[in-house]
Amino acid sequence: MSEPSKPQGRKFQLPEHLKEYKGIWVIVEQERGSVHSVSWELVGEARKLADKLGVEVGAVVLGAESPELNAICGDAFTYGADVVYKVTDPVLADYRTDPYTRVMTDVVNTYKPEIVLLGATTLGRDLAGAIATTLATGLTADCTELDIYMDNRSLAATRPTFGGTLLCTIQTLAYRPQMATVRPRVMSMPDRDDSRSGRVVEVFPNLRETDVITKVLSFIADREQNEAQLAFADIIVAAGKGLGKPENLKLVFDLAKVLGGEVGVTRPLVQAGWTGFDRQVGQTGKTVRPKLYIAAGISGAIQHRVGMEKSDLILAINTDPNAPIFDFAHLGLVGDALTILPALTDAFGKRLSVNRLAG
């Protein structure tokens, strides 16, 4: 991906009343006490942008008061925030669009940040669209790069369109705040700095449950449903149509098992019913960023690529030396996945068990 080569911001004057909007905010996505890692990736990214602008990074943490919530506020500082807006109310215990939108628009109108960032998750996209509409401001979706055009101090948000065949850079000119959602695992995870701390601004919105129309009856966790947890896997072995038939998926499961990883697939395999949608990687599936991605029998179509190209190390196995996947994989092996996969399983198995004996 390319950096915007030079500042190309449009010439315009920010209306006087919008100049008081200062600082970059990240809305921290927490549900049932755990934070979605995209929030910390965004705090790290906000830190870089804020340093360019010479402003503060604010992290907004919403929920019901709890020890977990306080720990999350502390974490926000260690990842780079200067201020934490801690918004607590029992009504905010579970995510619902309506109360979250009401509270967030109030907090934005009170403290006036110039940029507000959220993860492009189911929660982030649901909430961002509602907030931006209420505030009547611009929202750029699903970004993969953020930068500041210094000539007009505006956010340059770059996002893929048409399934990644094109990128476009979008600005929100005479409106504040400038809002964007960012794909998980595109920005890198910042290092923790436990010596950092900052200000906590407490907000008590005083909501009433009787004012909220939507009720959460229950929550069915994926853990109880055996869903694959691809987004957080360190190692993914992925299969494409090159594997030929569904029985051969066993070869990637075997290798994944030896490596302690997960199995991913391309869309045609899901469409043909080889496995569930929870394993699809790509534009209409999951975005992943493992330490190792082994792609077996995958051509490397753009819609697959956008979901996995940020992996630390990609090994591609393909019979066709001209397969597009070799244009962006780090390591390539021209050969038959059906024989190489079992050989890899053996080789890794041996290598790792030798060490176990030695260790």
Added chain:
Amino acid sequence: MHIVVCIKQVPDSAQIRIHPVTNTIMRQGVPAIINPFDLFSLEEALRIKDKVGARVTVLTMGPPMAETSLRKALSLGADDAVLLTDRKFAGSDTLATSYALTSAIKKLSEEETVDLVFCGKQTVDGDTAQVGPGIATRLGFQQLTYITKIESIDQGAKEIVVHRRSEGGVQVLKTALPCMITMLEGTNTIRFGKMDDMFRAARYGLKTWNKDTTGAEETKVGLKGSPTVVSKVFVPKPRAQKATMVEAESPTAEAQAAAAVDAILGAQPKLADELLARAAAGL
């Protein structure tokens, strides 16, 4: 019950081509289709119609040729169709698009109160997933995105129970009508149209509305009404480096695998340590 389904006509994205010299999108000859994500919502609306009885109106904002998609939706079983078309709408971002569509839904509601609005999860061209939430917010409807299942709908009590996909699980939500729903893909399969619906669709006199019909304010639509500005469009730069090919001592799978393992562990010493530590711990 009156249900409005918002559908967008999009280029069949599998066939999008970029002009090699000018880097622009070549739309000529690219077939237009109903946004695939909208079909899951249309089907769900038609199922509600089958089950509890409802009038289903499809609505699209777009150029006159978007009429094709409306007729397609009618042939699948929709009752009425509105084409919202006006040059003044050109260049609308999602804030302006949701404003224009909302103005049409309000007008439809004057004829018969709208209880449910369905949108697609997202489109395959603009791909923002923002228009649905925009419409819900403007109408003051409850917002139900990424719905995997409509468990029950009680017309008398105006209550609905749905399953909503969220990170790490499914929320079971109960709420009151009116609401705006976006269905998750793969939750149903669009039906085939019936013969008489197809004949009806071909002749149906659909409504064609413009900015003035719905009373949309000129400053809130089109480029003027859009806070976001596309400042540049470009083709992703191919990565400078191609893959390093793993060289094995012999062409056997074993030799290739061994060489690949060496290459992986060599390139990622940290990963090697982690794997070895995990193996040593007997995991």
